[in-house]
Amino acid sequence: MNTPFTVTLEARGVACDRGGRRLFEDLSFALAPGEALLVQGPNGTGKTSLMRQIAGLLPLAAGEISAKGAEAGTPTAELCHYVGHLNGVKTSLSVRENLTFWADYLRGDATGGDVNAALGVFGLAPIADIAAGLLSAGQKRKLALLRLFACPRPIWLLDEPSVSLDVASVERLRQAITGHREAGGIAIVSTHVPLGEAFTHTLDLHALDMAEEPAP
Numbered sequence: 001m002n003t004p005f006t007v008t009l010e011a012r013g014v015a016c017d018r019g020g021r022r023l024f025e026d027l028s029f030a031l032a033p034g035e036a037l038l039v040q041g042p043n044g045t046g047k048t049s050l051m052r053q054i055a056g057l058l059p060l061a062a063g064e065i066s067a068k069g070a071e072a073g074t075p076t077a078e079l080c081h082y083v084g085h086l087n088g089v090k091t092s093l094s095v096r097e098n099l100t101f102w103a104d105y106l107r108g109d110a111t112g113g114d115v116n117a118a119l120g121v122f123g124l125a126p127i128a129d130i131a132a133g134l135l136s137a138g139q140k141r142k143l144a145l146l147r148l149f150a151c152p153r154p155i156w157l158l159d160e161p162s163v164s165l166d167v168a169s170v171e172r173l174r175q176a177i178t179g180h181r182e183a184g185g186i187a188i189v190s191t192h193v194p195l196g197e198a199f200t201h202t203l204d205l206h207a208l209d210m211a212e213e214p215a216p
């Protein structure tokens with residue numbers, strides 16, 4: 001098997017503050033190549049915040065997140081693909097132009113990346129030349145996810161990736177995560193619905209400072 005990715009990811013004693021409130025603390029995990037972490041917990045417990053911390057978009061209130069096995073000097077953020085709640089789609093650009101932009105931006109060059117291969121993943125090739133603003137919600141979500149394939153990166157951070165996807169596309173996404181792991185990649189996925197993926201690790205976030213609400 002071809003295993004291009006050899007990166008490991010470790011979080012030690014991580015804490016997160018938002019709006020002056022501590023969301024979680026003492027959070028630790030370690031992921032080897034090919035492993036996948038399911039992040040779950042009620043709304044507002046900090047799943048998105050954790051993803052953003054790993055992606056380097058939000059500071060750590062305490063602790064450390066580090067990746068080993070990458071080319072020396074590569075920041076952890078540049079090892080990650082972060083697909084969050086917002087699709088980051090430019091509505092006036094075509095599907096292909098959006099993808100080409102992401103491929104060039106993420107690769108740091110203007111080679112266009114693997115755009116044609118990526119377009120085939122969710123079957124968007126027939127509509128590659130229409131404006132992204134005309135896409136349905138599910139098609140926009142697929143376009144957002146296609147950046148995973150236009151530029152290989154070892155760590156996938158997927159925040160509710162299946163939102164708006166039809167059943168067949170959720171299965172395609174599951175296969176893509178499996179394929180990424182078989183190539184030595186790491187996946188960290190936050191989801192409220194089962195994806196069918198067999199995760200190697202699970203992280204349960206709980207509200208720190210909110211009393212349990214009584215059952216109705």
Ligand SMILES: Nc1ncnc2c1ncn2[C@@H]1O[C@H](COP(=O)(O)OP(=O)(O)OP(=O)(O)O)[C@@H](O)[C@H]1O
Nearest residue numbers: 018019020023041042043044045046047048049050
């Ligand atoms: N920019 C911000 N400033 C202040 N508080 C914020 C900010 N962004 C998020 N929060 C708060 O941080 C908490 C955690 O938000 P986060 O989006 O990480 O939760 P989540 O577990 O991903 O929730 P959900 O399941 O609803 O997506 C929430 O209480 C939210 O109000």
